[in-house]
Amino acid sequence: MTRQLYLQDAYLFESDACIAKYKKDERDMPYLLLDQTIFYPQGGGQPCDHGKIIGGDFEYTVCNIRQTKNEIRHYIELTQKASASTNCKVKCAIDKDRRLLNARHHTAGHLLGNVVELAFPSLKAIKCHAFPGEAYIEFLGADPPDEQLLQKSLQNAIAQDLKTKVFEIDRDSFELVYYKLPYEIPENKNFRVMQIGNFAPVPCGGTHLASIKEIVGITLNKIKHKNSIVRISFGVA
Ligand SMILES: [Zn+2]
Numbered sequence: 001m002t003r004q005l006y007l008q009d010a011y012l013f014e015s016d017a018c019i020a021k022y023k024k025d026e027r028d029m030p031y032l033l034l035d036q037t038i039f040y041p042q043g044g045g046q047p048c049d050h051g052k053i054i055g056g057d058f059e060y061t062v063c064n065i066r067q068t069k070n071e072i073r074h075y076i077e078l079t080q081k082a083s084a085s086t087n088c089k090v091k092c093a094i095d096k097d098r099r100l101l102n103a104r105h106h107t108a109g110h111l112l113g114n115v116v117e118l119a120f121p122s123l124k125a126i127k128c129h130a131f132p133g134e135a136y137i138e139f140l141g142a143d144p145p146d147e148q149l150l151q152k153s154l155q156n157a158i159a160q161d162l163k164t165k166v167f168e169i170d171r172d173s174f175e176l177v178y179y180k181l182p183y184e185i186p187e188n189k190n191f192r193v194m195q196i197g198n199f200a201p202v203p204c205g206g207t208h209l210a211s212i213k214e215i216v217g218i219t220l221n222k223i224k225h226k227n228s229i230v231r232i233s234f235g236v237a
Pocket of ligand 1: 207
């Protein structure tokens with residue numbers, strides 16, 4: 001399996017790698033497997049990275065990254081005829097602005113979940129979709145939060161400039177120490193946990209900002225309530 005450098009450092013925008021294999025998927029779409037990668041595959045409510053894979057006499061545009069049970073697939077544009085061979089050394093570069101915009105939305109989703117759960121304990125975060133322009137987080141619960149109070153709580157949290165950290169723990173220990181998870185975790189991913197300051201940690205394999213201050217600001221776009229689900233749509237300022 002490819003070494004996932006993006007899990008260790010969300011600010012690593014360039015790296016070396018080795019092409020492990022050139023393959024085509026079931027739809028005849030070409031992709032590369034690398035020995036290690038800085039490209040985040042779409043998942044966990046976060047879009048994938050885009051970027052380049054550059055060799056001695058070729059440059060591929062990476063337009064999609066997907067993770068299957070055993071592979072992290074770097075899809076290259078169809079017009080690009082692959083000439084790279086196995087074990088060929090390459091340079092990888094991701095689109096830094098796209099990564100940081102995604103990390104800002106994703107980290108904002110974490111903060112919003114933490115702040116809502118603390119200020120409005122009847123609500124439990126169950127889903128976060130943090131794509132720019134369409135981001136929302138859903139909570140189990142019947143009482144929508146007061147928007148003004150929530151906005152104030154968010155501003156207070158951002159002003160504290162809390163740091164984020166990630167660590168690995170097994171699921172049983174997590175539930176013993178912290179809380180019982182109200183949802184399932186994909187089995188093909190490590191049980192990796194992200195925590196903002198002293199807020200409750202949350203299992204996550206995404207890319208996060210180092211500090212909450214880098215979110216800059218969160219805008220609350222809409223709060224909807226239907227069938228015991230509260231959905232808060234948001235953006236970053
Ligand atoms: Zn996350």
